[in-house]
Every structure is written in structure tokens, then in C-alpha cells.
Amino acid sequence: MAAASTPQSFLLQHPLYPSLKTLSYIPSKQHLRPRPRLSTVSCTAVHPAPASPSVTKDQDRIFNFAAGPATLPESVILKAQSELYNYHGSGMSIMEMSHRGKEFDAVIKRAESDLRLLLAVPDDYAVLFLQGGATTQFAAVPLNLCEPDDAADYIVTGSWGDKAFKEAQKFCKPNLIWSGKSDKYTKIPPFEGLEQNPNAKYLHICANETIHGVEFKNYPTPSNRDAILVADMSSNFCSKPVDVSKFGVIYAGAQKNVGPSGVTIVIVRKDLIGNAQPITPVMLDYKIHADSASLYNTPPCFTIYICGLVFEDLLEQGGxxxxxxxxxxxxxxxxxxxxxxxxxxxxxxxxxxxxxxxxxxxxxxxxxxxxxxxxxxxxxxxxxxxxxxxxxxxxxxxxxxxxxxxxxxxxxxxxxxxxxx
Known part of the structure; x- marks a missing residue:
């Protein structure tokens, strides 16, 4: 039976190497003596074991209750394992290929398409695959939506909402309209009793507080008609249906529900793009990334690929x-x-x-x-x-x-x- 073709065996068949016949191994200590001239050399190709197409579940896997990076669907991990060595016959791993090549172009487009289907994302919203975690969006949101003297309202129901509010203080005039800190972040207030700033550019919430376990079951409406609702959905993203049209910006780190760490997903209404403050770093400007289809620089390709597999899995479950x-x-x-x-x-x-x-x-x-x-x-x-x-x-x-x-x-x-x- 003919040996399987590998990069190593191809090398040995190349016309530039016609005389590679036998390889003589020099025992230890011989490195202290002049090397003998070898008239002939041979290399034995080492054939790595290909990924098995019929990988079975490992019964030794544990139940991982981590807050993130968190557990992934077994079916997704097994599929990624089977495709890891040679992705769809490309001769490369997904981790090796160019982010501008046709293979990865298909991956990121499929991931975006499936996410849009899952969340029924309207056409007038951009979907961005970014880096830096949700924490980077604490700065990106005010930088893209506000001028330095603009007001923004924040409801703080836990540690992450508090961090977002404090970061915004560097780039706009955030207004803390409610904080649950005195009650150790165990509740969410009635929205009707909140005194919002009538000039606020946006109202920010953390949809699910990972540390304290507090989750919005419904969402407030900004009192300013021109204001928008912004939500950090890192820890409940794609866990339930959401009416995206009620939000101006949704952002989420992937490492809770939809993938490994390394990618942050931002869903932003297109008319909000293009007004970033002049001091905004290029990597935080939504317009830069929207115009580049999330490929302004090298994105976290493998993480996006896994997210795509997770989106497929969620659709297969019925949405x-x-x-x-x-x-x-x-x-x-x-x-x-x-x-x-x-x-x-x-x-x-x-x-x-x-x-x-x-x-x-x-x-x-x-x-x-x-x-x-x-x-x-x-x-x-x-x-x-x-x-x-x-x-x-x-x-x-x-x-x-x-x-x-x-x-x-x-x-x-x-x-x-x-x-x-």
C-alpha cells in the first residue's frame, strides 16, 4: 500500500534532493571529533497521525462551571478537532491561513450570517468581530457616541457596570442614575422611578452581571428620544432572544456563551458609526472596522472560527x-x-x-x-x-x-x- 503523501515525503521526492539516500547517525561524543564525510544520506519521513473523522466523546471530561473562559459544546470541540490539521482540504490548519484568504473569508462571513439569523439582526446594523474584550468597549462606546462634554446615563447593577461607568468618565460626562452597591448588587430598580438626564446621548446597562448574578429580564427605554440603549451582554449573549432594534449598541466578550476568549462582538446601528472623537485610537473606531469588514488588522481567526461553529450549533438546536x-x-x-x-x-x-x-x-x-x-x-x-x-x-x-x-x-x-x- 502506498504511503500517504505528507510535506516531508514531498520534500524527499523533490528534484533538488536526488541523492538523499541514507542517514548515518553519529554516536554521542563523536561531536568532539572531525565529522566524517557522508557520501549518501537518507531521511525517513515521519507521518503525523491524521485527525480521526470519527472522534468519540471523552468520558473523562469534567463539568466546568467557570465564569469564563467557559465550557464549550462538545460537538463544537470535536468538530474543531477533526478539522484542525487540514481545514476542508486546504492543506492548512485554520490557525495558519491568511485572514484575507478565501478560506477564512468564508468562515467569517458564515459566522456573521448565522449570528444575524440567530438574533434577527436588522440590515441597518453592523456586526463587528473585534479584540480587547468587553472592557475595551467601556472606552469605545463613549468615544464613538459622544463628544467630551456630552452626557450619558448609567445604571450600575454590578461590578462590570461600575467599571464601565468609571471608564466613561475619561471620555464624556456620565451620570450615575442608579447603583445597587449599597444593597450588594442584589436587585434592579423599577425603571419608572429613575431620573434620567434629558440630554443624555445614551443609557448604558450591563444586561447580566457575571459576578453578582443579576440579570435584566426586560430593558429600560431612554427618556431622551434621540438617545440610545447600550448593553454589555457578555455573559448572556445568545442565551435567549433579544430585540436588537431596541438597542443602539450591543457588545459582548465571546468567552462566556459563544466561543473561547479573544474576540469581542459588537452589534451597532450603522447611523451611529462615523462620529468618533478625534482622540479615538484607530483600533477603537467603529467606522474603521465596519469599513474593513472586521479585517482592518489580523483578527482572532481561530476564535471567530469557533464562534461560527457555536452559532451553527445554536441554530441546529432550534434557535x-x-x-x-x-x-x-x-x-x-x-x-x-x-x-x-x-x-x-x-x-x-x-x-x-x-x-x-x-x-x-x-x-x-x-x-x-x-x-x-x-x-x-x-x-x-x-x-x-x-x-x-x-x-x-x-x-x-x-x-x-x-x-x-x-x-x-x-x-x-x-x-x-x-x-x-
């Missing part, structure tokens, strides 16, 4: 309506276990705004929290430690967390409680 049903079921099982524990476990967040993505809770006996986290890890459930700023326990149950993972966690919680009453 975001079906995805939201699954997320609600998982969260309901976990919250029911917490609320039904007679106070052994406590979630501090008001029930009406509890996140479907990030579930923080504490143990009544706080000295048991470390043991809880350690024992859970031994049972194959990791990253349950709460954020360093608040402590406790946090289970992030994004789209890709299977129902089996939540059910295993709940069973462990009940067993742990029974052993430590």
Missing part, C-alpha cells in the same frame, strides 16, 4: 427560543435546590432578577464553603469558587453546560447538606 427554554430549566433546577435547602444554601439575589447564567450562593456555615468546593472538584465539578471580590460559591451554567452537569451538582449539594447538618 434562541429553544436555547432559552433549556437555560431556564437548568437554572430552575439549581435555584429550586438552593431555595429548598432550608437555609443551608442561600442565593442573595432577588428572585425576579436572578440570572439564568451565573448562580451565586453561600453556605449557611461559611466555614464549609472551601470544603464544598474541594469535594465538588474531586467529583469532577470545577470552578465553583465565587469571584474573589465576593467569595462564596458560583455556578456558571451557560448554554454549553449540559443538563446532566446541573443535575450532578444538585445531587452533590443535597448529599453534602445531608452529611453536614
Amino acid at each position: 434562541l427560543v429553544e436555547v432559552e427554554k433549556k437555560n431556564a430549566k437548568k437554572a430552575g433546577i439549581l435555584y429550586d435546590a438552593i431555595d429548598g435547602s432550608d437555609g443551608f444554601y442561600v442565593c442573595p439575589v432577588e428572585k425576579s432578577v436572578r440570572s439564568l447564567m451565573n448562580v451565586p450562593f453561600t453556605l449557611q456555615k461559611t466555614d464549609l464553603e472551601k470544603k464544598f468546593i474541594e469535594e465538588a472538584a474531586k467529583e469532577g465539578m470545577i470552578q465553583l469558587k465565587g469571584h474573589r471580590s465576593v467569595g462564596g460559591v458560583r455556578a456558571s451554567i451557560y448554554n454549553a453546560m449540559p443538563l446532566a452537569g446541573v443535575e450532578k451538582l444538585v445531587a452533590f449539594m443535597k448529599d453534602f447538606q445531608a452529611r453536614h447538618l
Whole structure:
């Protein structure tokens, strides 16, 4: 049977190398003596094992409850594995090819098309694949939407909203119209009672606070008719349907629900593009990236490719309506276990705004929290430690967390409680 063709075997057949016959290995210590002249040399090609097209699930995989980078769908990881060595017969890995080549051009266009389908993104909105994380957008938003003396309103329901507000102070005149800090970020206010600035250019929210587990179930409307709603959706992006037309800008880091870290997705109404402040760095100017179709510089190609696979997977599940049903079921099982524990476990967040993505809770006996986290890890459930700023326990149950993972966690919680009453 003929040997498979590889870059190495091709090299040996090349006419520039007609006399490569045998290779003599010089034993150790011979490097101290003059090298003998070799009349003939041969190279044995090493054939790397090709990726198996029938990769099976690894039963040793654990349930990863990390807040991000977070778990990805197994089907996506397996498909990426099978395509990693030679992407669609191109002879290259997706990690090697030019971002301006036809192969990657098809990848990024398909990713954008599928995302537009998932969220029903209107045609008058641009979809950008950027870098720098959502934190970079804390500066990009005011730089693109405001002049230095313009006002902007911020509702702060957690740590990330607070960081966004503080960053905006460098580039416009943000107005903090409500903060949940005094209540340890456990609630969202009634919108009717908020005193908005009538001249504000935009109203900013963090749709889901990853650290504190507070999620907007509906969205406020800016009082200024000319103002727009801006949302950081990093930790609940593509977890449920969203009416994009209600927002001027949506931005999200991919590493929670739709991919690995490295790409930030921005959905921005096109009429808002092109008015960036003169001091805006080129990499933060939405117009630069919109005009370049997200290819102004080398984008995070592999991450965009994975996002594209995730979008395909979400569509195959039936779209975001079906995805939201699954997320609600998982969260309901976990919250029911917490609320039904007679106070052994406590979630501090008001029930009406509890996140479907990030579930923080504490143990009544706080000295048991470390043991809880350690024992859970031994049972194959990791990253349950709460954020360093608040402590406790946090289970992030994004789209890709299977129902089996939540059910295993709940069973462990009940067993742990029974052993430590």
C-alpha cells in the first residue's frame, strides 16, 4: 500500500534532493571529533497521525462551571478537532491561513450570517468581530457616541457596570442614575422611578452581571428620544432572544456563551458609526472596522472560527427560543435546590432578577464553603469558587453546560447538606 503523501515525503521526492539516500547517525561524543564525510544520506519521513473523522466523546471530561473562559459544546470541540490539521482540504490548519484568504473569508462571513439569523439582526446594523474584550468597549462606546462634554446615563447593577461607568468618565460626562452597591448588587430598580438626564446621548446597562448574578429580564427605554440603549451582554449573549432594534449598541466578550476568549462582538446601528472623537485610537473606531469588514488588522481567526461553529450549533438546536427554554430549566433546577435547602444554601439575589447564567450562593456555615468546593472538584465539578471580590460559591451554567452537569451538582449539594447538618 502506498504511503500517504505528507510535506516531508514531498520534500524527499523533490528534484533538488536526488541523492538523499541514507542517514548515518553519529554516536554521542563523536561531536568532539572531525565529522566524517557522508557520501549518501537518507531521511525517513515521519507521518503525523491524521485527525480521526470519527472522534468519540471523552468520558473523562469534567463539568466546568467557570465564569469564563467557559465550557464549550462538545460537538463544537470535536468538530474543531477533526478539522484542525487540514481545514476542508486546504492543506492548512485554520490557525495558519491568511485572514484575507478565501478560506477564512468564508468562515467569517458564515459566522456573521448565522449570528444575524440567530438574533434577527436588522440590515441597518453592523456586526463587528473585534479584540480587547468587553472592557475595551467601556472606552469605545463613549468615544464613538459622544463628544467630551456630552452626557450619558448609567445604571450600575454590578461590578462590570461600575467599571464601565468609571471608564466613561475619561471620555464624556456620565451620570450615575442608579447603583445597587449599597444593597450588594442584589436587585434592579423599577425603571419608572429613575431620573434620567434629558440630554443624555445614551443609557448604558450591563444586561447580566457575571459576578453578582443579576440579570435584566426586560430593558429600560431612554427618556431622551434621540438617545440610545447600550448593553454589555457578555455573559448572556445568545442565551435567549433579544430585540436588537431596541438597542443602539450591543457588545459582548465571546468567552462566556459563544466561543473561547479573544474576540469581542459588537452589534451597532450603522447611523451611529462615523462620529468618533478625534482622540479615538484607530483600533477603537467603529467606522474603521465596519469599513474593513472586521479585517482592518489580523483578527482572532481561530476564535471567530469557533464562534461560527457555536452559532451553527445554536441554530441546529432550534434557535434562541429553544436555547432559552433549556437555560431556564437548568437554572430552575439549581435555584429550586438552593431555595429548598432550608437555609443551608442561600442565593442573595432577588428572585425576579436572578440570572439564568451565573448562580451565586453561600453556605449557611461559611466555614464549609472551601470544603464544598474541594469535594465538588474531586467529583469532577470545577470552578465553583465565587469571584474573589465576593467569595462564596458560583455556578456558571451557560448554554454549553449540559443538563446532566446541573443535575450532578444538585445531587452533590443535597448529599453534602445531608452529611453536614
